[in-house]
Amino acid sequence: MVNIFSQWYKRKFSDPAAVVLVLLLAVGSVLLYFFSHLLMPVIVALAIAFLLDLPVNRLIGTGMSRPLATTVIVTLFITVSIITLFGILPIVWQQSTNLLQETPAMFAQGESYLLTLPEKYPELVQADQVESVIQNIKQALLDWGQVALKASISSISNVVALMVYCILVPLMVFFFLKDKAPLIAAITQYLPKDRxxxxxxxxxxxxxxxxxxxxxxxxxxxxxxxxxxxxxxxxxxxxxxxxxxxxxxxxxxxxxxxxxxxxxxxxxxxxxxxxxxxxxxxxxxxxxxxxxxxxxxxxxxxxxxxxxxxxxxxxxxxxxxxxxxxxxxxxxxxxxxxxxxxxxxxxxxxxxxxxxx
Incomplete structure (x- = not known):
């Protein structure tokens, strides 16, 4: 067994560059695992920067400077996001509230239908089976309600953090796009030479x-x-x-x-x-x-x-x-x-x- 593992290790990690790659990946995974809640705004900003990099490059191709192209694209992105958020979110919230209010009536209608099944199909469905199903559904709805209540209470404490993210993330997106080349060069100089x-x-x-x-x-x-x-x-x-x-x-x-x-x-x-x-x-x-x-x-x-x-x-x-x-x-x-x-x-x-x- 030791000999097999030794041969596999030599085959995969004989190249120092491969060892550097695995170590860098391991360090990055550990940092993300323990500090993901702190790094999440940075990760979100990077994802949005990836999304907006193509239109920024298209504007640069027309002769526009990178700072100006970044300003135009980020401004358009924020404007569209705000319009979409305030246009759709109130409707979604209202419909979610209405659906929750109608859930008891929907459940009562479904319960009434289930109770008629033993009469319609006595050879297939028994009354005790229907009662068991109804009780399980009630318990599941109660559990979901408790989970939703806990989530809503915990989300209140995150409102301030969300407001901070709404300010920090657009700023980071702007600088990630505007200073793309200098940032990549700054990160590269800290990487091992054998990369x-x-x-x-x-x-x-x-x-x-x-x-x-x-x-x-x-x-x-x-x-x-x-x-x-x-x-x-x-x-x-x-x-x-x-x-x-x-x-x-x-x-x-x-x-x-x-x-x-x-x-x-x-x-x-x-x-x-x-x-x-x-x-x-x-x-x-x-x-x-x-x-x-x-x-x-x-x-x-x-x-x-x-x-x-x-x-x-x-x-x-x-x-x-x-x-x-x-x-x-x-x-x-x-x-x-x-x-x-x-x-x-x-x-x-x-x-x-x-x-x-």
Whole structure:
């Protein structure tokens, strides 16, 4: 066993650049794990800077100076963000409040329907089974209510921090974009001189992360907007709230679409019942999901590194458990980073020394 491990170590870490790469990755992971709550504004600012780097470069290509191009793009980004926030957030809040107020009536309607099942299908459903299901649902709703209450109370203490982030993040985005070259040079001088592997992984990941962030934001906007318009056209209640949920569900591959199906189906079911309108809503929702998975995702992420679905799910679970929402958002780029690091490690066999003659 020791001999096998020794051969593997020599094969992978015979190159000093590979050792430097792994050590740098390990140090970065430790810093993120223990100080992620402090570094989160910086990470968010970097993600937004990646998103805005392309339009800044386009303006620079027209002859505009980098400070002026950065000022124009960051100002437009803040303006659009404020308009979107104050245009959509009040509607989402109002619809969320209305949905919570109607939840007891929806539950009572569902309970009444379940109680009729033993009479309609006595050979398939028993009354005690229905009572057990109803009690389990009540307990689940009570548990969810307690979780929501705790989250709302804890979120009050984060309001001040959120206001600070709203000031710090745009400032950091501006300076990240305006002083991009000097910042990269300043960071590079502190890296080891033997950084061939670091440069290799960095060049590979830069384009991948930039494409992913930009593509994911575009996907959220398109899927959320199309879902909202479709639900409103079909007369579904809470169309904006459900559209926003569908849009953000694309952050969690495979799992998000499955989870958001439940509120869409329940709202449509309690509003329309088992009617043609209910079928139209679910059909439209299914078409949106199919177009997203088979057309939009391949189009937006055509240059992304291919990852097996199991790898993506494991990455979402692992990084989401470490860093919450942002861990889920960056799960695929982080998984791609791990893959790039593994590919950068030497894989050739060490030539055995020839016996002297």
């Amino acid at each position: 061939e592997k670091i440069s290799q992984v960095g060049k590979e990941m830069h384009q991948q992360i930039m494409n992913y962030i930009r593509g994911k934001v575009i996907e959220i906007i398109i899927i959320g907007g199309v879902s909202t318009i479709t639900f409103a056209f079909l007369g579904l209640n809470y169309s904006v709230l459900l559209g926003v949920l569908v849009g953000f569900s694309v952050l969690v591959p495979y799992v998000g679409a499955t989870l958001v199906t439940i509120p869409v189906m329940l709202v449509a079911l309690f509003q329309f019942g088992f009617t043609a309108e209910f079928g139209y809503v679910m059909l439209a929702y299914g078409i949106i999901q199919a177009l997203d998975g088979n057309l939009l995702v391949p189009l937006l992420f055509s240059e992304a590194v291919n990852l097996h679905p199991v790898t993506i799910i494991i990455a979402v679970i692992f990084f989401g458990g470490l860093w919450g929402f942002w861990g889920v958002f960056f799960a695929i780029p982080l998984a791609t980073l791990v893959k790039a690091v593994i590919n950068a490690l030497p894989s050739e066999q060490i030539d055995q020394e020839q016996p002297s003659t």
